[in-house]
Amino acid sequence: MPGWYTVAKWELIRSGMKFSRRSIVAVLLTLLLLSGVSYAVSLTGMNLDQKIYSVVTSSSELSNIIYNDGRFDVLPADSKDADITIVDDRAYISGTKKSIAAADALEKVFINYRETVLSSYNDINNSHTIWITIHDLERPESFQVLGSTTKKNDQSSDAGNENTDGSGENKRTSTAGKRASTITSPEELEDLENSNSKTLFERQTIATPSNFTPPIPFTAILYSFLFIFPIYFVSQFYSSSIMEERTNRRCELLLVAPLKSRDIVLGKSMPYILVALLLLSIISLYIERPSDIRELRTSLAMIAVIFPVLLLFFSLSFIAAIFSRSFKELTFAMVFFSVIVSGYVFFPAMFANVHTVSSISPMTLIVNLIEKGNISFGKYIFSTLPFYLVALSIYGFGTAIFREEDLFSQKTIPEKIMDCVEIFLLSPLGSVFSLSIVSIPFVYMAQLMLIVMLFNLPLPYSVITMIIFAAFVEETAKSIGIYTIMKRGSKPVKLKTAGSLALLAGGGFFFGEKLVSVITLAPIASSAFGSVMTMGTLLLIPLLLHVTTTMVTSLGMHFTGHxxxxxxxxxxxxxxxxxxxYIIRGLLFS
Structure with missing residues (x-):
C-alpha cells in the first residue's frame, strides 16, 4: 500500500473525529431546512421589491395596469400618504426620493404596457412602423486568443434574432463577420403579417431602445461564482489541518516515519482535494442538468476548467500554513491570497463577450461552457496553464521545506522563502539557470495580473505602468537565487563567480521566456501588453538585456554586499x- 494512501486515510479519519454525530446531524438538518425554505420561496415568486411603492387612482383601467406590476401597491381613492396620486391624466408625487423613484418605475410600466399592446396586433406594419435590428459591434483591439482572428473594423457581429421564450428571458445568437442587412423580402413580410405576436418576436428582431442590453452574460457569471465557494471553504480546513500539525507538533510522528515528504504532503492533501472535487461536480451537474452525453461532457469540461483553480488555491493554502507562525498570520495570508486569486479569476470574466482580455481567466471558460457548451483546447491551455505551473511549483517548494527545521521554527517568511530557494539550488538539478526557468510561471502569472488591472486604463499610461512593474517582477525573479547564495554563503562568490551567476540566471530566464512565448504568449504577442511581455521576435538583444541587468544586480552585491x-x-x-x-516607442508616442 503506498505511503500517501495511508496518510490520506489517517487524515480523513482524524478530520472526521473533529465533528461529533450531533454536529453532523445538525449541519445536515440545517442544509435540508435551508433547501426547503429556498424552494418554498422560489415557488411563491416573492421578490425583494414587492409592493414597495404605493399609488392612489380612481381609474379601474389604470389600477389593472399598475396592479400587474408587483412593485406597486394600489390603494383606495381615499387613501393618503401615497407615493403617487393619479388624478385624471396627471400623476402627482409626494416630493420624497421614494416617490421620484416610483414615478420612474411607473413610467416604465406604461411603456411596457404600450409595447405589449402594440405587439398583440396582427397589423405589424402599422403597430411597428420602425424596425430596429441590433448589431453588437466588436471593440477594435489587437489582443486576441488562440484560434481567433483579428476582425476588421468594418465588420460587425450580427446579433441575429432576439427570441422570447416562455420564461420571458431574451436569448441572442451572434454570427461574426456579417454585415448589417435591413432588407426584408416581400414574401417574408407577407408571412409575418399573417403571424401572431409571439412568432413575430421569434423570427424577426423588433426592439425599442429601452430594451437594448449589452451582450454581457450576467447569469453565467453569477453561476461561475458558485464554484469558488466550496474551494475557499475546503481550503480553510486544509490549511487549518496543517497549521494544527505544526502548533501541536503532531507532525513529528509523520516526519520520523519511513515516508518521504512528498508522500506526506500528497496524503494530507488528497482527501480535501477529493471533497472539493465532489462539491464542484455537484455544482456543475446542478448548473448544466445534463440530459444527454453532450451536456454531460460540458459538465465534465467545467470540472476540468475549475480544477487548476482548485490546485492553485490549495497550493497557496499549503504554503501559507507552512510560512505562518500562528493562526493569526495564517488568517491574514489566506485572506490576502484569496483576494488576489479571486480578483485574477473573476475580474476578467466580467468582460466576457466584451473584451478578449477575459480569456486570461478560467472563469471565462466556465461562462462560455454555460452559454455555448464547448471551448477550444487552445483557450483552455492559455487560461489554465499558468495555474497548473504555479500550483505545482508552489507544492514543490513547500514539499522541500516540509521538514522539522521549518515546520517547528519561528523563522520569518523571507527566511523560509530563501530556504526554499537554497534547497532548490543545492539539489542535483538545481542552479540559478534552472531556478530562473522555474520562476517563469510566477512572472507570467504576475504580468497577466498586471494586464487585468491595467488594460482598461487609457494609453499610454497603462503600457508605461505595465513596463515598469513587468521589469521589476522579471529582475526580482532573475536575481533572487544570486541574492540567496550571497546572503547564505552557500559558496564563495568571487568576481568571476558573480559574473557567471549573472550569465546563467539571465540566460535561463531568456530561455524560459522564449519557451513560454512559443507555447502560450503567441495569442497576445501582437498587442501592446504582449510586446511588453515578449519584446517581439528579437533574440540576441533581449538575451544581452537579461544578462546585463542581472549582471548589475550580481556585481553590485559582490562589491557592496547583499x-x-x-x-x-x-x-x-x-x-x-x-x-x-525604447522598443515600443512607436506605440507610446505615435
Missing part, C-alpha cells in the same frame, strides 16, 4: 524599463 540588493534591483529595473520603452 544589504544593497534592493538598490541594485531598482537600478536593473530602471535599465530594463528604458530598453522596453
Amino acid at each position: 544589504r544593497y540588493y534592493v538598490f541594485f534591483l531598482l537600478l536593473a529595473t530602471a535599465i530594463h524599463t528604458i530598453y522596453n520603452t
Whole structure:
C-alpha cells in the first residue's frame, strides 16, 4: 500500500473525529431546512421589491395596469400618504426620493404596457412602423486568443434574432463577420403579417431602445461564482489541518516515519482535494442538468476548467500554513491570497463577450461552457496553464521545506522563502539557470495580473505602468537565487563567480521566456501588453538585456554586499524599463 494512501486515510479519519454525530446531524438538518425554505420561496415568486411603492387612482383601467406590476401597491381613492396620486391624466408625487423613484418605475410600466399592446396586433406594419435590428459591434483591439482572428473594423457581429421564450428571458445568437442587412423580402413580410405576436418576436428582431442590453452574460457569471465557494471553504480546513500539525507538533510522528515528504504532503492533501472535487461536480451537474452525453461532457469540461483553480488555491493554502507562525498570520495570508486569486479569476470574466482580455481567466471558460457548451483546447491551455505551473511549483517548494527545521521554527517568511530557494539550488538539478526557468510561471502569472488591472486604463499610461512593474517582477525573479547564495554563503562568490551567476540566471530566464512565448504568449504577442511581455521576435538583444541587468544586480552585491540588493534591483529595473520603452516607442508616442 503506498505511503500517501495511508496518510490520506489517517487524515480523513482524524478530520472526521473533529465533528461529533450531533454536529453532523445538525449541519445536515440545517442544509435540508435551508433547501426547503429556498424552494418554498422560489415557488411563491416573492421578490425583494414587492409592493414597495404605493399609488392612489380612481381609474379601474389604470389600477389593472399598475396592479400587474408587483412593485406597486394600489390603494383606495381615499387613501393618503401615497407615493403617487393619479388624478385624471396627471400623476402627482409626494416630493420624497421614494416617490421620484416610483414615478420612474411607473413610467416604465406604461411603456411596457404600450409595447405589449402594440405587439398583440396582427397589423405589424402599422403597430411597428420602425424596425430596429441590433448589431453588437466588436471593440477594435489587437489582443486576441488562440484560434481567433483579428476582425476588421468594418465588420460587425450580427446579433441575429432576439427570441422570447416562455420564461420571458431574451436569448441572442451572434454570427461574426456579417454585415448589417435591413432588407426584408416581400414574401417574408407577407408571412409575418399573417403571424401572431409571439412568432413575430421569434423570427424577426423588433426592439425599442429601452430594451437594448449589452451582450454581457450576467447569469453565467453569477453561476461561475458558485464554484469558488466550496474551494475557499475546503481550503480553510486544509490549511487549518496543517497549521494544527505544526502548533501541536503532531507532525513529528509523520516526519520520523519511513515516508518521504512528498508522500506526506500528497496524503494530507488528497482527501480535501477529493471533497472539493465532489462539491464542484455537484455544482456543475446542478448548473448544466445534463440530459444527454453532450451536456454531460460540458459538465465534465467545467470540472476540468475549475480544477487548476482548485490546485492553485490549495497550493497557496499549503504554503501559507507552512510560512505562518500562528493562526493569526495564517488568517491574514489566506485572506490576502484569496483576494488576489479571486480578483485574477473573476475580474476578467466580467468582460466576457466584451473584451478578449477575459480569456486570461478560467472563469471565462466556465461562462462560455454555460452559454455555448464547448471551448477550444487552445483557450483552455492559455487560461489554465499558468495555474497548473504555479500550483505545482508552489507544492514543490513547500514539499522541500516540509521538514522539522521549518515546520517547528519561528523563522520569518523571507527566511523560509530563501530556504526554499537554497534547497532548490543545492539539489542535483538545481542552479540559478534552472531556478530562473522555474520562476517563469510566477512572472507570467504576475504580468497577466498586471494586464487585468491595467488594460482598461487609457494609453499610454497603462503600457508605461505595465513596463515598469513587468521589469521589476522579471529582475526580482532573475536575481533572487544570486541574492540567496550571497546572503547564505552557500559558496564563495568571487568576481568571476558573480559574473557567471549573472550569465546563467539571465540566460535561463531568456530561455524560459522564449519557451513560454512559443507555447502560450503567441495569442497576445501582437498587442501592446504582449510586446511588453515578449519584446517581439528579437533574440540576441533581449538575451544581452537579461544578462546585463542581472549582471548589475550580481556585481553590485559582490562589491557592496547583499544589504544593497534592493538598490541594485531598482537600478536593473530602471535599465530594463528604458530598453522596453525604447522598443515600443512607436506605440507610446505615435
